[in-house]
Amino acid sequence: xxxxxxxxxxxxxxxxxxxxxxxxxxxxxxxxxxxxxxxxxxxxxxxxxxxxxxxxxxxxxxxxxxxxxxxxxxxxxxxxxxxxxxxxxxxxxxxxxxxxxxxxxxxxxxxxxxxxxxxxxxxxxxxxxxxxxxxxxxxxxxxxxxxxxxxxxxxxxxxxxxxxxxxxxxxxxxxxxxxxxxxxxxxxxxxxxxxxxxxxxxxxxxxxxx
Amino acid sequence: xxxxxxxxxxxxxxxxxxxxxxxxxxxxxxxxxxxxxxxxxxxxxxxxxxxxxxxxxxxxxxxxxxxxxxxxxxxxxxxxxxxxxxxxxxxxxxxxxxxxxxxxxxxxxxxxxxxxxxxxxxxxxxxxxxxxxxxxxxxxxxxxxxxxxxxxxxxxxxxxxxxxxxxxxxxxxxxxxxxxxxxxxxxxxxxxxxxxxxxxxxxxxxxxxxxxxxxxxxxxxxxxxxxxxxxxxxxx
Amino acid sequence: xxxxxxxxxxxxxxxxxxxxxxxxxxxxxxxxxxxxxxxxxxxxxxxxxxxxxxxxxxxxxxxxxxxxxxxxxxxxxxxxxxxxxxxxxxxxxxxxxxxxxxxxxxxxxxxxxxxxxxxxxxxxxxxxxxxxxxxxxxxxxxxxxxxxxxxxxxxxxxxxxxxxxxxxxxxxxxxxxxxxxxxxxxxxxxxxxxxxxxxxxxxxxxxxxxxxxxxxxxxxxxxxxxxxxxxxxxxxxxxxxxxxxxxxxxxxxxxxxxxxxxxxxxxxxxxxxxxxxxxxxxxxxxxxxxxxxx
Numbered sequence: 092x093x094x095x096x097x098x099x100x101x102x103x104x105x106x107x108x109x110x111x112x113x114x115x116x117x118x119x120x121x122x123x124x125x126x127x128x129x130x131x132x133x134x135x136x137x138x139x140x141x142x143x144x145x146x147x148x149x150x151x152x153x154x155x156x157x158x159x160x161x162x163x164x165x166x167x168x169x170x171x172x173x174x175x176x177x178x179x180x181x182x183x184x185x186x187x188x189x190x191x192x193x194x195x196x197x198x199x200x201x202x203x204x205x206x207x208x209x210x211x212x213x214x215x216x217x218x219x220x221x222x223x224x225x226x227x228x229x230x231x232x233x234x235x236x237x238x239x240x241x242x243x244x245x246x247x248x249x250x251x252x253x254x255x256x257x258x259x260x261x262x263x264x265x266x267x268x269x270x271x272x273x274x275x276x277x278x279x280x281x282x283x284x285x286x287x288x289x290x291x292x293x294x295x296x297x298x299x300x301x
Numbered sequence: 302x303x304x305x306x307x308x309x310x311x312x313x314x315x316x317x318x319x320x321x322x323x324x325x326x327x328x329x330x331x332x333x334x335x336x337x338x339x340x341x342x343x344x345x346x347x348x349x350x351x352x353x354x355x356x357x358x359x360x361x362x363x364x365x366x367x368x369x370x371x372x373x374x375x376x377x378x379x380x381x382x383x384x385x386x387x388x389x390x391x392x393x394x395x396x397x398x399x400x401x402x403x404x405x406x407x408x409x410x411x412x413x414x415x416x417x418x419x420x421x422x423x424x425x426x427x428x429x430x431x432x433x434x435x436x437x438x439x440x441x442x443x444x445x446x447x448x449x450x451x452x453x454x455x456x457x458x459x460x461x462x463x464x465x466x467x468x469x470x471x472x473x474x475x476x477x478x479x480x481x482x483x484x485x486x487x488x489x490x491x492x493x494x495x496x497x498x499x500x501x502x503x504x505x506x507x508x509x510x511x512x513x514x515x516x517x518x519x520x521x522x523x524x525x526x527x528x529x530x531x532x533x534x535x536x537x
Numbered sequence: 538x539x540x541x542x543x544x545x546x547x548x549x550x551x552x553x554x555x556x557x558x559x560x561x562x563x564x565x566x567x568x569x570x571x572x573x574x575x576x577x578x579x580x581x582x583x584x585x586x587x588x589x590x591x592x593x594x595x596x597x598x599x600x601x602x603x604x605x606x607x608x609x610x611x612x613x614x615x616x617x618x619x620x621x622x623x624x625x626x627x628x629x630x631x632x633x634x635x636x637x638x639x640x641x642x643x644x645x646x647x648x649x650x651x652x653x654x655x656x657x658x659x660x661x662x663x664x665x666x667x668x669x670x671x672x673x674x675x676x677x678x679x680x681x682x683x684x685x686x687x688x689x690x691x692x693x694x695x696x697x698x699x700x701x702x703x704x705x706x707x708x709x710x711x712x713x714x715x716x717x718x719x720x721x722x723x724x725x726x727x728x729x730x731x732x733x734x735x736x737x738x739x740x741x742x743x744x745x746x747x748x749x750x751x752x753x754x755x756x757x758x759x760x761x762x763x764x765x766x767x768x769x770x771x772x773x774x775x776x777x778x779x780x781x782x783x784x785x786x787x788x789x790x791x792x793x794x795x796x797x798x799x800x801x802x803x804x805x806x807x808x809x810x811x812x813x814x815x816x817x818x819x820x821x822x823x824x825x826x827x828x829x830x831x
Contacts, residue, residue: 093416097425104426108433112440112552124380126430128387130633131360133427135388136395136419137636140408141664142353144399145685146346164347168354175361181305184532188309190355191531192317192524193348197669197725199520200324205724205754206513210506213752227495231503231751238507259507264456266504268463269496270744273761275442275468277606277740279559279801280762280794282439284605285432286559287789295787320673324729345674346681352667356632409640409687423637428601431634435602439801443555444548447808451816461809468806471763472799473569494574497747506748 095300102293105285234262310526317524319344364388391427394419467493540822544815551808558804562796569796576750577767580735580757583709584614585775589622591708592701594732596722597627597642599715600634603739607713609765609791610737611642613772614711619650619658620776624697626707628683629664630671630718636664636687649782656686656695663687669721676704676730704730709756713737719746723754737764762798765791 107122147165150158167186174183214235217228240252241259248256319340328338367381375381397405398419404411411417416424452458469475470493479485522528573581587593595614599607618625627643629635643661647653655661662683665671671682679701680692692698700706710732712722719736723746727734733756736746740761749755759768769792773779783790 093421097421101425101429105429105433108430108437111437113549120377120380121383122430123434124384125387125426126434127363128384128389129391129422129426129430131363132388132391132393132395133423133634134356134632135360135392136398136408137632137664138353138356138666139395139399141636142350142666145683145689146353146665147350150684160343161350164350167347168351171351171354171358172361174358175365184305184309185312186351187532188312189316190348190351192313192315193320193344194669195313195520195523196317196320197673199517199524200321201669201721201724201728202513202517202520204324205728206509207517209724209728209752209754210510210513210748214506227499230499231506234500234503235506235510238504239511242507242511260456261459262500262504262507264459265463265496265500266508266744268460269467269501271460271464272467272471273740273744275446275464275802275805276471276761276763276798277603278436278438278442279555279798279805280606280740281432281436281602282555282559282801283563283762283794283797284789285429285436286556286797287563287605287794288429288432290560290564291787291789342674342677342681345670345677348670349665349667349674349682352670356666407688408636410644420637420640423634424641428604428634428637431601432604439559440552440555443801443805443808444551446805447546447551447812448544448548450809450812452813461813465806465809468802471761472795472802473571474799474803476570476572490572490574497744498575498751501744502747502751505745506751509745509748 092300094296098293098296102289105289233258238262306532309532310529314524314526316344317520360388360392387426391419391422394422463496466496470494470496540815540819544812544819554804554808555801558800559797562800563793566793567796567799569799571763571766571770571792571795573767573771574764576747576758576760577764578771580711580759581617581768581771581775583733583735583756584617584621584623587618587621587623587708589624592624592626592697592706593618594626594628594704594707594710596710596712596714596718597629597635597639598631598712598718599638599739600631601638602633603715604634604638605789605794606739606762606765606791607715607737608638608642609762609789609794610759610768611638611713612646613765613768613791614713614737615642615646616649616779616782617768617772617776619646619653622658624701625659626679626697626701627659627661630668631715632664632666639664640687655688656690657697660695660697660701661687662692662698668718669725672721672726673729676726678703704732707732710734711737714742715739716742720749723749727754735759740764762791762794766795 104122104125107118110116111119147161151161151165167189170186171183171190174180214232217232237255237259239259241248241256241263246252323337323341326333326337328334328341330337364385367385370381371378371385394405395408397403398408398417401407404418406412406417408419408423409417410420450461452461466489469478470489475489475493476486479488519528523531584593595611597611615625627639629639639661647655647659653659662679663686665682674681679698683692685691686695686698704726710722710726712719712734714736719738719742722734722736726732734754735757736755737759738746738761740763743758743760743764746755746758746760750758759765769783769790773783783792
């Protein structure tokens with residue numbers, strides 16, 4: 092029975108959201124606000140169950156002597172919330188600085204070692220071996236260079252630079268056209284899932300109960 | 302001034318260097334190896350925990366805003382109430398699940414194989430609301446493509462042709478388009494594969510390299526304290 | 538009829554066409570064929586090369602927003618791994634629904650393999666915050682990030698996790714992703730630890746990953762519902778007993794979804810062509826009337 096109630100609640104909320112296609116209305120606004128509230132409540136649940144309890148609370152209170160150092164992330168994490176108290180909001184900058192700095196540092200290494208070097212290296216090494224034809228290899232190398240020249244705005248795009256930049260735009264248009272095609276596929280897939288739920292799953296589960 | 306600006310900037314510099322320096326230094330090296338291992342492991346474990354606290358910052362903001370709206374009876378306040386109701390109920394289910402109280406035995410399935418209350422809410426409210434909200438995009442992309450996708454110049458024509466080839470080639474439509482010709486069912490999919498692996502890859506690679514260079518330079522600016530907007534100040 | 542009225546059709550007519558085009562093929566399946574592409578075959582062949590001594594790390598980095606694309610991928614890959622006896626470690630790093638998607642997929646698939654034992658043949662470690670920090674620390678030891686599994690069992694008590702300590706013990710990482718986390722597996726984990734990475738991406742992200750595929754940072758790519766349907770097709774062709782699972786009436790699969798996908802693509806392409814045709818007719822009419830410069 093709880094499955095039947097649940098699936099009809101889900102169907103009602105889905106139709107409330109879809110009602111926006113006609114016009115804004117109280118049903119949509121109710122579903123939208125519920126969407127925001129339930130999503131935030133979901134975050135609370137997964138963070139509490141999956142991170143705070145096993146990685147912080149249980150080790151800290153289970154064996155404080157060996158895990159006293161976990162007071163550091165506890166204090167830094169709680170300190171983030173001082174931003175909501177105007178008089179001591181500046182304290183949150185300390186935690187923010189630590190949190191953002193670490194991910195900025197990781198990001199810097201990721202971008203250079205994980206993107207720039209392999210992507211540039213792969214482009215330079217393209218004529219050597221691989222599964223693509225020599226013509227394809229050449230097109231890829233020319234395409235990458237043309238796109239990079241298009242994004243180089245420190246010199247005016249005139250003459251030879253302008254021509255290569257124009258070629259870069261054409262490559263970008265091919266890429267964006269492909270991306271648009273895939274985006275259509277992606278968006279339509281989401282609707283297919285919801286329609287499958289409304290017309291197949293809902294009917295099947297209701298039929299099973301009755 | 303020291304506590305409000307200089308200390309955060311100093312911490313940014315020191316902590317920002319940790320992942321960079323530990324990347325280059327080996328944990329097997331004599332003397333500094335264990336220190337590198339210690340710094341890297343401790344910092345990474347702390348960041349997992351702090352990320353959990355950071356994810357919940359938005360909850361406090363939204364609760365503050367909603368409570369204010371309800372108190373002052375601003376237009377749309379009943380919807381703020383439904384937002385809070387959803388948040389409180391789902392959040393309470395989540396915290397009780399963390400404490401393993403009564404029927405709240407975790408997030409997914411209970412020890413007896415049944416659905417926990419949190420999972421029931423997830424499956425019947427969270428999932429359909431998320432999915433339905435994003436599935437509206439299918440309607441909007443169709444409407445926007447009809448109204449706004451106009452071939453006005455060479456670039457738009459290239460974009461349209463590439464989009465059509467991919468949209469047809471990535472479905473069985475592409476096989477039927479020329480399937481009446483001998484071997485024709487492979488033409489459009491083959492052209493689509495070529496577009497994705499050659500010109501698309503070239504364009505995406507150019508964008509990736511350019512964006513990565515920009516992101517790396519921004520990272521350096523933040524670590525060196527030149528860029529301070531993340532602290533909410535541009536003060537020197 | 539005035540041309541301007543044709544180009545200003547009520548948007549609800551467009552919505553209705555899309556809704557009908559999506560629903561009818563689901564209710565009345567056409568059964569259009571699905572053929573595979575090299576990026577999908579590459580992942581399939583990689584999994585085919587693995588066996589009972591090998592370990593796949595499967596990361597659920599998507600939520601309900603892209604479940605119609607990513608869940609069929611997850612189910613097909615899990616069935617493939619379990620059929621070949623490959624050990625699977627399941628994690629989730631996406632906060633908006635990753636762990637619940639993982640739980641649902643495992644609950645759907647594991648009953649098909651009653652001989653499998655959780656903790657021996659597969660392990661479900663749950664979700665963890667901090668994505669990049671967690672990814673880096675898993676290169677040292679999984680237990681530093683996941684001290685317990687999703688069922689609160691200490692990792693030291695799980696037989697599979699006693700031998701899978703870090704990425705050195707993982708033969709393939711497959712991420713099913715809706716956003717940038719897939720890139721992090723490639724540009725952080727593959728770049729710094731060398732473990733092969735394959736991606737099952739939502740269609741919106743897939744075009745970008747062809748650059749990573751070309752550079753070898755990703756060894757396989759499933760792009761959107763099409764990619765999911767291709768993998769399902771490859772699995773069914775290689776293991777024909779799966780056909781009865783995928784042909785069950787009322788069960789959503791990517792292959793069935795491709796019928797609706799095809800019809801919707803045709804509708805959208807028709808609308809774009811119609812809109813541009815009317816637009817050109819308007820321009821030609823105005824040019825002839827001398828109102829607009831060619």
